[in-house]
Amino acid sequence: MDEIDRNITVALQLDGSAGLAELAKVAGLSVSATAERVKRLEERGVIRAWRADLDPVAAGCPLLVHILVTVAPGKDEAAFRKAMRRQAAVLECHAITGDWTYLLKVRLADLPALDAFLNDELRAQSGVQRVGTLLAIATVKETSILPVAPADPEE
Amino acid sequence: MDEIDRNITVALQLDGSAGLAELAKVAGLSVSATAERVKRLEERGVIRAWRADLDPVAAGCPLLVHILVTVAPGKDEAAFRKAMRRQAAVLECHAITGDWTYLLKVRLADLPALDAFLNDELRAQSGVQRVGTLLAIATVKETSILPVAPADPEE
DNA sequence: GATGTTCCGGTCAATTTCATCCATCGGGCG
DNA sequence: CGCCCGATGGATGAAATTGACCGGAACATC
Numbered sequence: 001m002d003e004i005d006r007n008i009t010v011a012l013q014l015d016g017s018a019g020l021a022e023l024a025k026v027a028g029l030s031v032s033a034t035a036e037r038v039k040r041l042e043e044r045g046v047i048r049a050w051r052a053d054l055d056p057v058a059a060g061c062p063l064l065v066h067i068l069v070t071v072a073p074g075k076d077e078a079a080f081r082k083a084m085r086r087q088a089a090v091l092e093c094h095a096i097t098g099d100w101t102y103l104l105k106v107r108l109a110d111l112p113a114l115d116a117f118l119n120d121e122l123r124a125q126s127g128v129q130r131v132g133t134l135l136a137i138a139t140v141k142e143t144s145i146l147p148v149a150p151a152d153p154e155e
Numbered sequence: 156m157d158e159i160d161r162n163i164t165v166a167l168q169l170d171g172s173a174g175l176a177e178l179a180k181v182a183g184l185s186v187s188a189t190a191e192r193v194k195r196l197e198e199r200g201v202i203r204a205w206r207a208d209l210d211p212v213a214a215g216c217p218l219l220v221h222i223l224v225t226v227a228p229g230k231d232e233a234a235f236r237k238a239m240r241r242q243a244a245v246l247e248c249h250a251i252t253g254d255w256t257y258l259l260k261v262r263l264a265d266l267p268a269l270d271a272f273l274n275d276e277l278r279a280q281s282g283v284q285r286v287g288t289l290l291a292i293a294t295v296k297e298t299s300i301l302p303v304a305p306a307d308p309e310e
Numbered sequence: 311g312a313t314g315t316t317c318c319g320g321t322c323a324a325t326t327t328c329a330t331c332c333a334t335c336g337g338g339c340g
Numbered sequence: 341c342g343c344c345c346g347a348t349g350g351a352t353g354a355a356a357t358t359g360a361c362c363g364g365a366a367c368a369t370c
Contacts, residue, residue, distance in 0.1 A: 001215070009214065012207035016171075020356070033320050035356070046213040051206055051299065052167035058201040059164065060156070060304030064249065066221075066258055081295045088302035093295040094219065103221055103289055109304040134258055140236045140248040144206065144299055147243035149215030149264040175329070188347050190329075 001046070004029065006148045008037055009046065013145045016050055053144070061107040064139065065114060068100040068132035069122065076127030083125055089117060100132065156201070159184065161303045163192055164201065168300045171205055208299070216262040219294065220269060223255040223287035224277065231282030238280055244272060255287065 004027050011018070011026050024034040041047045056062065071080050084093040084104065092105035108114050114133075122131060159182050166173070166181050179189040196202045211217065226235050239248040239259065247260035263269050269288075277286060 009207065009209060013209060014206070015204060016207045017205035019354095030321050031355095032322080032357085036319080044213065045210050047207045048210050049170060049208040050172035051169070051208050052164065052171045052202045053204040053206050053299070054164060054168060054301050054303075055200050055203050056301055058199065059301045061301050066249075066251070085296050088300070090296060091299065091301075092297045094221075094291040094297075095293040095295065096221070097290040097292060098287075100289075102295070103291075107301060132253075134255075135252040136249040136258075137252060138250040140250065140257070141240050141245060142247045142249075144208070144246065145243070146209050146211055146214045146216050146246075146262060148209075185347055185349090187330090187349085191346080 005037060005041065005046075008034070009041065009148050010145070012038070012047070056107060060109055063108040063110060063114060064136035065106045065108065066134040066136070067104040067106060067118075067122065068130075068134070069102040069104065069128060070099070070130035071101045071125075072127045072129055074127060076125070080125050080127055083121070087117075087121060089113075100130070160192060160196065160201075163189070164196065164303050165300070167193070167202065211262060215264055218263040218265060218269060219291040220261045220263065221289040221291070222259040222261060222273075222277065223285075223289070224257040224259065224283060225254070225285035226256045226280075227282045227284055229282060231280070235280050235282055238276070242272075242276060244268075244276075255285075 008023065008027050011023055020031045020035050020038075023038070024031045027034050027037065029037070038047070056064070071077055080102075081093070084090050084102075089106050089108055090104055091107055092103075094103050095101065096103050106114075106117065108117060118131065118133070122128060163178065163182050166178055175186045175190050175193075178193070179186045182189050182192065184192070193202070211219070226232055235257075236248070239245050239257075244261050244263055245259055246262055247258075249258050250256065251258050261269075261272065263272060273286065273288070277283060
């Protein structure tokens with residue numbers, strides 16, 4: 001994971017369809033050497049997948065909501081996590097520090113869908129004690145480009 | 156944006172490197188017809204880009220923090236937004252309803268980096284009145300796969 | 311301390327696969 | 341009956357994959 005690998009990963013996050021020729025230029029290597037690097041990044045699990053990046057609005061999910069949840073400790077929690085994983089609308093679910101237990105990122109089509117989600121999916125879960133809803137009014141920035149760290153010299 | 160387009164977009168979000176042949180099978184169309192669909196999805200802006208999906212830990216950003224920020228109303232706000240857009244560590248920045256003004260999603264290498272971010276980048280911004288930090292202890296789910304809505308018949 | 315060997319990584323060339331383009335055909339609608 | 345949209349098939353072209361060769365570094369040997 002040297003400087004070259006970092007340049008490659010950044011470039012591939014920005015545009016994975018550019019092709020090896022152009023990637024080789026930013027990497028400063030030959031085409032096949034660049035292909036070797038990319039292959040190794042995949043094998044090492046740094047690159048998990050190649051994905052199409054969709055426009056949420058065009059895809060029919062204009063509503064973005066972050067939901068804070070307090071779940072009572074106990075074995076209900078496993079069921080809660082499983083339910084969150086099953087829900088396609090739940091893009092993220094993190095256990096967090098502070099007054100709340102979980103933070104969800106949810107994308108929905110409209111407010112009725114939000115109402116249905118809160119009542120039927122979330123509050124219906126046993127153990128859920130408190131729900132806080134943070135509706136996104138405007139999205140200033142939303143990217144999946146990871147700031148690839150300068151990384152430790154080893155490895 | 157019919158049923159076929161929805162199947163295609165879902166499949167391409169899951170794996171964009173499969174190739175047209177396999178995609179055509181899940182779409183139930185010929186290869187060239189499928190290619191035509193994908194091309195139109197790109198032209199219409201539904202598909203914004205093709206990206207490599209990285210493992211955050213392997214990429215050197217194991218720390219995930221959501222930060223709630225209260226910003227004083229005024230023209231400082233434009234500067235704040237611009238600063239957030241500039242910061243590579245800030246993956247998302249949403250203006251939200253409720254007691255807080257903004258919700259950030261930030262990825263960092265370690266706690267010192269978080270400390271530096273909070274002090275040097277966030278609290279240094281004029282207008283920032285209150286900062287709440289939600290550190291992710293565990294990530295139950297984190298995906299970028301949009302739940303492509305059944306969509307309105309028109310368009 | 312110098313030399314030879316082995317391994318890792320990069321370059322170059324050849325093969326093969328894949329996507330794109332173009333012409334044709336069938337179905338639906340005016 | 342004619343027009344238009346969408347699907348099929350084949351040909352062209354560019355891309356990725358594979359293999360063999362070359363150079364440098366690390367280690368062991370002399």
